[in-house]
Amino acid sequence: MRAALLIAPEKIEIGDVAAPVVAPTEVVIAPSRVGICGSDVSLFRGYRKAVLPLIPGHELVGRIVEVGSAVTGLAVGQRVVVEPNYPCGACRFCLSGRGSICPEKVSMGVTTAGALAELVAAPARFVWPVPDSISDEDAATIEPLAVAVHAVLESRASAGDTVAVMGCGAVGLLIAQVAVQQGMRVLAHDREAGKLAMAEALGAECPAGRNLAALWLDADVHTVFECAGAAGAVESAIASAPRGSQVILMGLGDKRVEIEPFRLVREGVRIGSSLIYDHPDDFARTIEMVALNALRPSAIVTHTLPFASAEKALFVASTGEAGKVHIAM
Ligand SMILES: [Zn+2]
Numbered sequence: 001m002r003a004a005l006l007i008a009p010e011k012i013e014i015g016d017v018a019a020p021v022v023a024p025t026e027v028v029i030a031p032s033r034v035g036i037c038g039s040d041v042s043l044f045r046g047y048r049k050a051v052l053p054l055i056p057g058h059e060l061v062g063r064i065v066e067v068g069s070a071v072t073g074l075a076v077g078q079r080v081v082v083e084p085n086y087p088c089g090a091c092r093f094c095l096s097g098r099g100s101i102c103p104e105k106v107s108m109g110v111t112t113a114g115a116l117a118e119l120v121a122a123p124a125r126f127v128w129p130v131p132d133s134i135s136d137e138d139a140a141t142i143e144p145l146a147v148a149v150h151a152v153l154e155s156r157a158s159a160g161d162t163v164a165v166m167g168c169g170a171v172g173l174l175i176a177q178v179a180v181q182q183g184m185r186v187l188a189h190d191r192e193a194g195k196l197a198m199a200e201a202l203g204a205e206c207p208a209g210r211n212l213a214a215l216w217l218d219a220d221v222h223t224v225f226e227c228a229g230a231a232g233a234v235e236s237a238i239a240s241a242p243r244g245s246q247v248i249l250m251g252l253g254d255k256r257v258e259i260e261p262f263r264l265v266r267e268g269v270r271i272g273s274s275l276i277y278d279h280p281d282d283f284a285r286t287i288e289m290v291a292l293n294a295l296r297p298s299a300i301v302t303h304t305l306p307f308a309s310a311e312k313a314l315f316v317a318s319t320g321e322a323g324k325v326h327i328a329m
């Protein structure tokens with residue numbers, strides 16, 4: 001089968017590889033659309049180490065072409081999306097409903113062959129049928145949307161609250177979309193004017209020209225979602241979070257940051273974090289939110305490229321200006 005192989009940093013080759021052999025508990029899917037994630041870009045750029053060659057890609061929609069002998073409830077021809085992180089299901093985190101932080105988690109396109117190929121295998125229990133009313137564009141954006149849905153849920157912010165989003169990449173934009181849809185006021189911050197325009201189109205406000213601390217105090221911000229990851233952004237999110245609020249760290253920055261415990265403790269500012277989603281509830285509720293027409297996550301897609309241009313798609317996704325980049329298979 002044809003596959004996009006990451007053979008070296010910044011080098012993708014379209015080549016022929018052996019098709020996946022379906023295990024009894026798996027299905028094989030023919031992807032029709034695949035989204036490029038920040039983690040794909042990290043692998044592509046060589047920031048994140050993996051065993052090469054690797055087929056990247058984990059944000060997909062496609063049709064089932066083969067069903068393992070032990071699988072029930074899924075059939076050839078069904079249109080599906082994949083929840084591409086597979087927690088072990090047996091450790092104490094999984095057993096308490098926190099599969100997102102399972103240390104044994106396996107990730108499609110990182111530790112197993114990914115979706116930028118004619119065919120990809122996935123464990124059946126992480127494969128979700130999607131109704132035909134959801135477009136391919138929206139379906140391929142369900143995985144990052146689930147990250148946003150999980151984060152908003154973790155924040156316990158609700159209708160009428162004001163939240164701030166630092167960093168309007170895909171996850172920041174999708175958090176803005178989810179929060180607006182749930183009746184929250186959203187203040188969005190980014191250095192790129194194009195990203196702010198996208199946030200505004202999703203219903204966020206993009207105030208400029210005032211210091212964050214004053215702005216967030218005035219707006220009575222309940223939660224700051226820190227989605228940029230850059231040390232400076234993390235520091236200013238924490239330093240500017242108003243009395244009684246919380247900062248949820250989502251950006252995967254690896255630089256150390258400075259905080260001032262005195263102010264945080266005295267003013268009751270809490271710092272938390274949110275990573276991907278918990279199996280199976282977050283995917284179930286995310287698909288339902290899209291199916292009920294409440295959310296159109298494909299609003300953040302700015303580029304769609306053909307499969308043959310996979311390498312170019314990864315370069316485009318690496319630039320600061322692109323929103324979500326999709327590959328039509
Ligand atoms: Zn992703």
Ligand SMILES: [Zn+2]
Nearest residue numbers: 088091094102
């Ligand atoms: Zn586990």
